[in-house]
Amino acid sequence: MLNYLASRLISAIFVIFGVTCLVFLLIHMVPGDPVELMLGESARPADREALRHSLGLDQPVLTQLGQYLSGLMTLDLGTSIHYRLPISELLAQRIPATAQLALVSIVVAIVIAFPLGAIAAVRKGTAWDHTAMGFSMLGVSIPNFWMGPLLILVFSLWLGWFPVSGKEGFLSLVLPAITLGTAMAAILARMVRSTLLEVLNEDYIRTARAKGLSEAQVIRRHGLRNALLPVITLIGLQLGTLLGGAVITETVFSWPGVGQLTIEAIQRRDYPVVQACVLLISLSYVVVNVLTDIIYAVIDPRIRLGEGE
């Protein structure tokens, strides 16, 4: 158990270090001069030098990386060029909105995916199955930057049920969460279907049926429960895609989260903020997956005894 935890943590630390380096490289891999890109060609040489110095770009790359890493240790992510505020402060303002959106989107995804996948598995090969999987295929294929505007058109502009954009109360959360949750729901539904099909072939399901449980009880108590574990792992793995999608969804709905901040920072050429946002989103993804792995190892002895994969 301890071995498993240690190896998981060490590889996570390596990944975090790697992600930090990758994000750090972002600004250094730009062809040309990042300072010129940020300030434009007409900037005065003195201003350029000042920015170059404040970003530490006048020092050797390795020294810069060292400074960046040691800054991270103390949660010092640098200063925003546009807002002239510490980036950690900016992020602190934005994180709750993104966390809220991500959580509700996951709930939406689960609420859609479980019934859809269960119906498809139980009625395998019938029209129910084909319809459910058709919806799932459609859900994967609809990009959120098209679905979002369409939902706004129908439910905000025509029907007037929800606000068009912004963050004012629970109602404003509904459309972004549906937009973001649908794609995940589509992938989850397929997973629920395939794991449930596997589970339903197990001996204990036959036993449950033999002892006279109704089919609904068999599915709910023995089938879905056992199908839950791989599905929850998939939710953890899909979180990255979800957070990536949040960048676009937040832009569509003017949702004041980290994603919108990322895009604003790109448009304003505020690269230290872009770095910090990419880093934050990636780190939260890594941390969540390490936590799910650890929780599973605690819950399910098959995982830790099998020494992982």
Next chain:
Amino acid sequence: MIGKYFPAFIVCLWAVFALFGSFMGLSPDAIDLSKILHGPDMHSLLGYDDLGRPILDRLIMGAQTSFIVALWVTLISLCIGTFIGAASAYFGGWLDLFVVRIIDVFLAVPGILLAIAFAGIMGPGIENVVIALSIVGWVGFARLARAQVMALKHRDHVQAAVSLGTSSLVIIRRHLLPLISAPLIVEATFSIAGVVIAEAGLSFLGLGVQPPAASWGSMIRDGTAYMLVAPHMVISPGVAMILIVLSVNLLGDRLRDVLDVRGRKR
């Protein structure tokens, strides 16, 4: 019967429009001020946009953008990813450890986010879109190629080639690549669908091709401002994109069945 050939038909249509769109006498940039935001008519079946340009013509030019980007990104990612993954698995040792770590790092960053950041920092333009999406795209192929070569490299015919003194490069190319091509082709198909959406996503954010060039993503973005008066501006590029993505995904599913490749994720 129709359903069976529909995806292939749509994908062929996409390819034809992309390859021959320039010779169809289209006028995607022709501005007709009297037609601003007009709905469909005899001259343009899909109506006009906010500058009075025919949406059908722009849709076809957008097909060209998405086709070129999807093809290039998939080709580049396939070549680089397969090479890195196969070499890593074949040679093993420190190289493999290193490559696995790099793959882990790339998998930890949401792909579209990394592409957005790269495209944003490199600046807009179709070449930069291709580069940004390839930086993200190679990882999936590398992981797949690595896993496949791992499973195959101890087979007898490979060992025989090694003992005959065949060079590693030839072994990988002649004795391993042909065996792992089926899953890679399936993965490439799904990659095309993913890249179509990603390219449109970047263009939607203003990081893709620049005006007046057309992309389905930028068409959707332009349309959102006029949704109430001219919903056709948003609807047609979206429907076109979904048809393509859906068709490519369906073809990928079928290809997987035909080539008998097990599920992508087990």
